[in-house]
Amino acid sequence: MKPKEGEFAQSSRFYRVRMREFFPESSQHFRTANFTSAQTEEIDMKSRLLATLLAACAALCVSSAVRADVLAHWTFEVTVPTTAGPHAAEAGDVGGQATGFHTSTATVYSNPVGNGSLESFSSNNWSTGDYYQFQTSTLGYHSIAVQWDQTRSSTGPGTFDLQWSDDGVNFLTLLDDYNIDAISWSSLTYNPLSTYGPIELPAAANNKANVYIRMTSQVTSASAGTNRIDDVIITGVIPEPTSLALLALGGVLLRRRRESR
Ligand SMILES: [Ca+2]
Numbered sequence: 344m345k346p347k348e349g350e351f352a353q354s355s356r357f358y359r360v361r362m363r364e365f366f367p368e369s370s371q372h373f374r375t376a377n378f379t380s381a382q383t384e385e386i387d388m389k390s391r392l393l394a395t396l397l398a399a400c401a402a403l404c405v406s407s408a409v410r411a412d413v414l415a416h417w418t419f420e421v422t423v424p425t426t427a428g429p430h431a432a433e434a435g436d437v438g439g440q441a442t443g444f445h446t447s448t449a450t451v452y453s454n455p456v457g458n459g460s461l462e463s464f465s466s467n468n469w470s471t472g473d474y475y476q477f478q479t480s481t482l483g484y485h486s487i488a489v490q491w492d493q494t495r496s497s498t499g500p501g502t503f504d505l506q507w508s509d510d511g512v513n514f515l516t517l518l519d520d521y522n523i524d525a526i527s528w529s530s531l532t533y534n535p536l537s538t539y540g541p542i543e544l545p546a547a548a549n550n551k552a553n554v555y556i557r558m559t560s561q562v563t564s565a566s567a568g569t570n571r572i573d574d575v576i577i578t579g580v581i582p583e584p585t586s587l588a589l590l591a592l593g594g595v596l597l598r599r600r601r602e603s604r
Pocket residue numbers: 418419420457458460461462463573574
């Protein structure tokens with residue numbers, strides 16, 4: 344796309360606009376066009392510098408937007424659930440608590456094999472409205488997301504809602520009636536078909552002292568039917584001042600180059 348020497352007047356308007364940014368005091372020349380090869384080289388060099396800086400800034404902004412931190416990760420390898428909890432997250436920068444809730448007092452909480460691991464969080468006697476709940480803090484974080492592994496026995500509940508709340512009382516549905524297949528888990532082999540998400544929470548979940556996420560059964564199943572969950576991971580993003588600083592630095596460098604002419 345580089346114009347040949349002496350052809351600047353005919354090159355694209357975009358190019359001329361960019362050149363005027365660099366040489367505001369002599370922008371008239373770009374319409375009449377007659378450059379020595381040294382001038383053309385300088386124009387190209389500055390143009391490339393600007394493009395490089397813009398690309399670097401853009402790349403940094405994008406990378407900071409997608410790089411998420413793990414706030415809480417429940418593996419159940421350490422807590423090894425035998426009750427409704429609370430069970431502390433084994434990993435993550437913030438931590439949090441997992442609990443189960445069942446209407447039936449006959450419910451047994453247990454720890455069969457996970458999805459490629461030894462332990463998970465399992466329960467039986469499922470009624471509509473029973474749930475697994477995961478709590479963490481999102482203070483200082485945005486772009487909150489959750490992913491998890493879930494399966495069931497052949498007679499366990501297979502329809503759930505994913506819900507969230509910032510007070511633990513009023514829940515909003517993120518995923519309505521998602522389906523859980525009865526996939527046999529192995530402690531040695533991870534099965535990606537049992538992984539759900541990541542599902543992003545709305546901006547209202549940003550920067551909250553408490554965020555609660557529930558997987559709530561939409562059906563009542565046979566009393567012996569189980570549903571189990573493993574590797575629940577809540578992530579968030581800390582706004583990074585470095586990308587903003589780099590953008591500002593780019594602006595300073597460009598100004599200096601202009602002023603030094
Ligand atoms: Ca596990």
